[in-house]
Amino acid sequence: MDDIQEILEDFLVEAFELVEQLDQDLVELDTRPEDLELLNSIFRVAHTIKGSSSFLSFDVLTKLTHHMEDVLNKARKGELKLNEEIMDVVLESIDMMKTLLHCIRDNGDDTTIGMDLADIIGRLEAVSEGKEIPELSEDIQESSEVEETPKEEVKEESKEEEISSEDYSAMSDDEVEAEIERLLSEKKAEAKKKKQAKNAAEPEKKQPTKAAPVTKKTTNAAPPAKKHASTLEQTIRVEVSRLDHLMNLIGELVLGKNRLLKIYDDVEERYEGEKFLEELNQVVSAISLVTTDLQIAVMKTRMLPIAKVFNKFPRMVRDLSRELGKGIELKISGEDTELDKSIVEEIGDPLVHIIRNSCDHGIEDGDTREQRGKNRTGLIELKAYNEGNSIVIEITDDGNGLDADMLRVKCIEKGLISEREADAMGDKEAFALIFKPGFSTAEKLTNVSGRGVGMDVVKTNIEKLNGIIDIDSEIGKGTVIKMKIPLTLAIIQALLVGAQEEYYAIPLASVSETVRISLDEIYTVEGRNVLRLRDEVLSLVRLSDIFGVKQVYEAGEHTYVVVIGLAESKLGLIVDTLVGQEETVIKSMGDYLQGINGIAGATIRGDGGVTLIVDIASLMDMAKGLKVNIRESMQSQNKVKTKPEDYTVLIVDDSKMDRTIMKKSIDPIGIKIIEASNGQEALNTLKSGEHDIDIMLIDIEMPRMDGYTLASEIRKYSRYKNLPLIAVTSRTSKADRLRGVESGMTEYITKPYSPEYLENVVRKNTKLIAE
Amino acid sequence: MADKLNQILQKQQQQIHEPDHTDDDIIQLVGFIIGDEEYAIPILNIVEIIKPIEFTRVPSVPEYVLGVFNIRGSVIPLIDLRRKFNLTPMNNTGDTRYIVMKGEHNTAGFVIDRLTEAIRIKSNRIDPAPDSIGGDKGMIYGIGKREDSMLTILKVEALLKRDF
Numbered sequence: 001m002d003d004i005q006e007i008l009e010d011f012l013v014e015a016f017e018l019v020e021q022l023d024q025d026l027v028e029l030d031t032r033p034e035d036l037e038l039l040n041s042i043f044r045v046a047h048t049i050k051g052s053s054s055f056l057s058f059d060v061l062t063k064l065t066h067h068m069e070d071v072l073n074k075a076r077k078g079e080l081k082l083n084e085e086i087m088d089v090v091l092e093s094i095d096m097m098k099t100l101l102h103c104i105r106d107n108g109d110d111t112t113i114g115m116d117l118a119d120i121i122g123r124l125e126a127v128s129e130g131k132e133i134p135e136l137s138e139d140i141q142e143s144s145e146v147e148e149t150p151k152e153e154v155k156e157e158s159k160e161e162e163i164s165s166e167d168y169s170a171m172s173d174d175e176v177e178a179e180i181e182r183l184l185s186e187k188k189a190e191a192k193k194k195k196q197a198k199n200a201a202e203p204e205k206k207q208p209t210k211a212a213p214v215t216k217k218t219t220n221a222a223p224p225a226k227k228h229a230s231t232l233e234q235t236i237r238v239e240v241s242r243l244d245h246l247m248n249l250i251g252e253l254v255l256g257k258n259r260l261l262k263i264y265d266d267v268e269e270r271y272e273g274e275k276f277l278e279e280l281n282q283v284v285s286a287i288s289l290v291t292t293d294l295q296i297a298v299m300k301t302r303m304l305p306i307a308k309v310f311n312k313f314p315r316m317v318r319d320l321s322r323e324l325g326k327g328i329e330l331k332i333s334g335e336d337t338e339l340d341k342s343i344v345e346e347i348g349d350p351l352v353h354i355i356r357n358s359c360d361h362g363i364e365d366g367d368t369r370e371q372r373g374k375n376r377t378g379l380i381e382l383k384a385y386n387e388g389n390s391i392v393i394e395i396t397d398d399g400n401g402l403d404a405d406m407l408r409v410k411c412i413e414k415g416l417i418s419e420r421e422a423d424a425m426g427d428k429e430a431f432a433l434i435f436k437p438g439f440s441t442a443e444k445l446t447n448v449s450g451r452g453v454g455m456d457v458v459k460t461n462i463e464k465l466n467g468i469i470d471i472d473s474e475i476g477k478g479t480v481i482k483m484k485i486p487l488t489l490a491i492i493q494a495l496l497v498g499a500q501e502e503y504y505a506i507p508l509a510s511v512s513e514t515v516r517i518s519l520d521e522i523y524t525v526e527g528r529n530v531l532r533l534r535d536e537v538l539s540l541v542r543l544s545d546i547f548g549v550k551q552v553y554e555a556g557e558h559t560y561v562v563v564i565g566l567a568e569s570k571l572g573l574i575v576d577t578l579v580g581q582e583e584t585v586i587k588s589m590g591d592y593l594q595g596i597n598g599i600a601g602a603t604i605r606g607d608g609g610v611t612l613i614v615d616i617a618s619l620m621d622m623a624k625g626l627k628v629n630i631r632e633s634m635q636s637q638n639k640v641k642t643k644p645e646d647y648t649v650l651i652v653d654d655s656k657m658d659r660t661i662m663k664k665s666i667d668p669i670g671i672k673i674i675e676a677s678n679g680q681e682a683l684n685t686l687k688s689g690e691h692d693i694d695i696m697l698i699d700i701e702m703p704r705m706d707g708y709t710l711a712s713e714i715r716k717y718s719r720y721k722n723l724p725l726i727a728v729t730s731r732t733s734k735a736d737r738l739r740g741v742e743s744g745m746t747e748y749i750t751k752p753y754s755p756e757y758l759e760n761v762v763r764k765n766t767k768l769i770a771e
Numbered sequence: 772m773a774d775k776l777n778q779i780l781q782k783q784q785q786q787i788h789e790p791d792h793t794d795d796d797i798i799q800l801v802g803f804i805i806g807d808e809e810y811a812i813p814i815l816n817i818v819e820i821i822k823p824i825e826f827t828r829v830p831s832v833p834e835y836v837l838g839v840f841n842i843r844g845s846v847i848p849l850i851d852l853r854r855k856f857n858l859t860p861m862n863n864t865g866d867t868r869y870i871v872m873k874g875e876h877n878t879a880g881f882v883i884d885r886l887t888e889a890i891r892i893k894s895n896r897i898d899p900a901p902d903s904i905g906g907d908k909g910m911i912y913g914i915g916k917r918e919d920s921m922l923t924i925l926k927v928e929a930l931l932k933r934d935f
Binding site: 252255502546547548549587588589590591592593594596597598599601602604608609610611612 | 840933
């Protein structure tokens, strides 16, 4: 029982792989019908599936593949010329074969779904005998323009075909059985040969028979020759869970490495110049290098070429172009680009939707294209390439292009955005409207699109992968959709930022840039904080507001903005410090803290502490609901002060008598007065933030810290840059005055002074002018 | 002879299926203090007990979830039982400990004021929690009676259940 189960599983894995390849080869055949090598390989695939399925006694599948094989065999021998109709029938039968295989996978047999093969077999037979296809399928009839010529061709050759096709169809069951037997043994022999070939991989590869004409990768779909060559490479099937486990272990190792590096830094600082440091350095570097290599190597084992996804598109575009009656050519490049398995699985759906969209709305019909002076056949380009730690997938079409104004109008009509929002939108933002759920540019629903679901799927899937979508379009010229996706999900590069006393890791793939801005550059529009960054308007939020971090530090005049992008939207995140880039391993925080808003997980830093990783998607949602006037809250000193008692003066003098004199002089203003007896005390009072000090009167000669030092210390804080500091001293020389100015004093008053004079100076500097 | 053998075999079989209960009657607990009360949890649910270490605050969670901390490579939540039981929060003292508990699905650390002792108690000395105090979302497993005091035995699964 177990043996059978094992064989069955092997069969299914193999069959699905083969079918996929078959699909791709057939579409390719569409463009190069004369390629014998291609035909041969297609025939072999059909043949293999037939052999294996008969061995496992899946009769329905065997019967179907047998008839398919028939047609292909003739085409291979040149007895039958392939044309669109034949291809349609063959492709359809492949679809049925897939359905059967799925059925086998789910139920263990191919009879549960009770597929009726009579129709398709009838047509396959008809095709193979060169007769007209029975009028059972609708989509074949549509293509009447091409019908005439190919039929004649087929008829010409039909005489010879009769004989060979009779061969097969006239066979009795026993004969078929015998034939299958023969084919099976043939297959076994083939397998044996393959095994031998593997054992002697090197010499075999050089043999021209197997390696066939190795065509260089062109912009067309992958040529089969290469595929076959690659089967010669030695491979082992490994369970994905084992790879996942390996990846987890590597993750631990990376954390260990980070920690080691940190410890090394500490040790280096402490024992500078010691001899053993050199040795330690070598070990640490070697380990860190090996870890990185190991990580890359393991990551590579999880990587699949994106061809896995791209391969289904030629077929899809072909079907769509037939269905829509437009000529569409699909150009694929960069299908060798590799991506993590989990990402490859997620990326399929979005691409299907985007390409369908391009076919349906993007590419115009032939006549319109001609009027516009374009080639009758539309062109869709699918491109993949690496860019840093991400992969970029680009879908370009040379069709209609997006009309930003039209998009705005449509969205207002549908109530998706308000008119005011529409006005404030740039073209890029308007293009992004196509991702809104419920939006559709199609005038009417077609089979292909127009339900307003597709692009929303694109957005959600790409968001899930922490990817970024960028759309560029020109009316009448075409559209470029660019998707930037991180290479892997398990170990990510992150930007560490500080929000007050806490640190957070932002996935680097979502960071488009960081800028340092002055607070004056923050504008408030309708309660939203925005920043004008080049020609874009960027919403701003403070990371500490989103996560409710206690405000302990005073903000300076400048701040850092991390521009993050997700799918089609962007956001500016104000942080207090930028720490740097670090490799992080995402760890779950367990069921207990699953799905916390704004947090994707946690990672362990080099010092053994835990840092939270920001979930960009939910962070952006949280940011929408936030209403904090950043500028106001960051410039707390801008509190409106009207009455004299709102103001505070700090008197710094070591002599109590001098302080009393000063107090008496400025008392009439009604201003609040606090005192300090030396520079250090004054500085502490100021820094404690207990009092909001508006002006300071400072004596120069004081114990512990003199007036000059105090002034220059105060000026180091940007928030006190404009605080009036008034030197009140008995030093009268010019040099002293000069030093006062250098240290940052605002005014210089020499003792003795009249009380009125001091009062006036204070009034002037606090702008409390006497009535 | 064969009969006898069969009897022995049967007896053995029985023993395998119904292990005797004498040992099960004793439940081993670890007692600790929060506020003025002594609580206890089954010793088998405890992964380890550690002195306070640094933790990282997590946003948008209830106040009693202090944050997360790293225990040999795993990131686990830290829950302050004082806050959870609506007592006034207190700064860590030299006696403060984190008890790391493991349930069926979850692991978490809990802050307690101080440990008392390992306790062995007969299961028939444990009364179910009175209805009137069962209102604590069923956090209490039962009340253990001892010679001179009462002991509140907590339900680990309930403590580890997310209730926000």
